[in-house]
Amino acid sequence: MSPSSTRPRSAAAPPALSSRAAAVGGSAVREILATTARPEIISFAGGLPAPELFDVAGLARAYEAVLAEAGSAALQYSTTEGDPGLRAATADRLAARGLPTEPESLLVTSGSQQALTLLATALVEPGDTVLVEDPCYLAVLQVFGFAGARLLPVPCDEYGPDLEALDDLITSARPKLLYTVPTFQNPTGRTMPARRREGVAGLAARRGLWLVEDDPYGELRFEGEEVPRLTAYAAEAGAADRAVLLGSFSKVMAPGMRLGWLRAPEELLRACAVVKQSADLHTPTVNQMAAARYLSDCDLDAHIGRIREVYRERRDALLAGLPQALPDGSGWNRPEGGMFVWARLPDGHDAAALLPEAVAHEVAFVPGAPFHVGTPDPATMRLSFVTHTPDEIAEGLRRLAKTFA
Template sequence: MPASTVGLAPAPPPPLAARVRTTAPSAVREILAVTARPGMISFAGGLPAPELFDAEGLRAAYTTVLTRSARRALQYSTTEGAPELRAAVARRFDGRGLATTGDDVLITTGSQQGLGLIATALIEPGDTVLVENPTYLAALQGFALAGARVVPVPCDGEGILPDALEELVARERPKLLYTVPTFQNPTGRTLPSDRRAAVAAVAARLGLWLLEDDPYGDLRYEGCDIPWLAAHPGAEDRTALLGSFSKVMAPGVRLGWLRAPAALLRGAVLAKQAADLHTSTVDQLAAAEYLRTADLSAHIARVREAYRGRRDTLLSGLASALPAGSTWNRPEGGMFVWARLPQGHDATTLLRAATAAGVAFVPGAPFFAGSPDPRTLRLSFTTHTETEIAEGLRRLAAAGGAHAEAKREARPSPPTSDRPRTGYRRIPRSRPAAPT
């Protein structure tokens, strides 16, 4: 050892990249870690119901692939994905009126990877990205890691306000708008067709990339399908469309896809080559075999029927489970109900009482790109049975009562007075406002 270093403390390694140091962890993942204990009824995570997985059909598909073509299934593959799976995904788009070929599709390791690939291919540090407010939490993380400046677009109960979007695009000159227009996470709302057309027109007129995330579109319980944003005039050559098998097949296979114009798709392929070379070959071939031999539409119909009942059970019990004066929406599909507590309440404070009672949800504040609304919360209804949901609502009502009692006890006592105390008439509380 050189004499100059004798007795000196070792130098620390260089710091982590600023993009990692300054990006907040996922609030949902933090809550899921807390709520994983046995007996917890969790409305927090957007998890598919495991008892609804077609395990036998998937097992048969894997068995067939490994029996007939193990050498290919266990080998490296192309970055773009297995041709038969790309073609199967393209047929699903074609079946709903969006002309697509396998060459338009990149297979990804979950749609989450597709979001990251687009950020890598498009976003330079300092670029402006527009998002719905509130929006998908992992998208906020991904854009933060890319160094983007994230600006929220004003929204109402149906989603993006096109006039406000046009004003923002003209003023901020963003590169990209990220949107989950169908059964949005976290709000469950769906952007109407006329607004989708208006968004596409703004993007075409002012020059804007669109990133349309559609992981929930197959989970419709009422109403009619609405064409993708990518299908509207003006959006065809500027929209990257993400999708996933996680919600309708199984999240464990980690298969998603990206449909995009050729130039952007080439950029995403380059980004994926640097990220993981390609998505698991055996999983891709098993999924393609499953789509060839199983009736995915019939399976989705069974999932929809189960989730519809679970949604309705949650909605029917919220009036007694949440504090009087709370409001919530009625999503036509997806996995989430969005609620708002009355004035003076805080969802994070309520969550502490709820977890102590054995039930959990996600406070809405982390989903906001702009000023958060601390009274909001997201409740997922897909993971538990209707019986379990009813019990979770009972626990949530008990937690709300305990929370209200703690708030009353924490209030300072009113000043004493020599005047005789008069009686107070209890004014009945109104029922929650109609879902919005």
């Protein structure tokens, strides 16, 4: 007998959920992953790092060393700001890529997704306007939706936000912040070039809004020249006091460790630390210490180099097969790194309506419409290339072609 069946008939119904919980929907990507988890399905849907590339042995040694040498500390509560060794190692990595950073400017988070939640809580009042790229990383719509933000899309081209449109939106909407993924963006895979980054940073400096740069994919470059982070251009433009950078070890170390970080000016960093205290006190100590030990004992850059080689082969396999898999008149981009290809079917096609047919052929993708804050484009789709081997990708594309037969 269920507990609800024993409630007296005169008992009142429980209070309703919060309006935020009722208004903000679930992640379309997560829902697709739940329905396509069968092992026989070749999925281009999730942005899941290739598990066979995890350095399991190296991470196991790091955990063993930490537990053997400092087990009591590793299993104890820790400071909210994060393990000093991991903050120092992360600061060194940022400095090596051209962004001088002090460990005290960093807050360790439980994945960069938590960093977004901390920022939204610390910065956004209900009704505040937040600008996002269109299309946009899906989970950020949930985060700022729960904060009660008014989300406005910034028109974008193949290089990112249109500067004139962005300037007009800043003038008319008076936003609190702009959220952007400048390098290998999710979902489009595009990268904002240097001149465009200079323009965005300049607008942030002149107009006074917060600039939030999310960089989970920046180290996964396969070709082309590395572009300095948007945060670096913000510093040059005199906007260092309103520039925030988010990063993660999920794509280059292991997502299950749930390790991210937030780089921010002192006052905002302190506010985020207070919010984190109320959320989870601190990110698990043993994971932080093991990551710091791994960075000390192992060559993460060499490991990332191996990941890049494999992912480049998989991107090339996907691009090579798309002409035969998608209908005539389709188009797609060629990302220089990251995890995603953005494709568009010919006018009249609806990727969401086609998804059940694709799943029936044991292949999956993510329709592009949910990523749009403005008018959705039903013909778009996101394809992740990192999880499967080139042979599996080729087979997946053969199955996908049957969807359009």
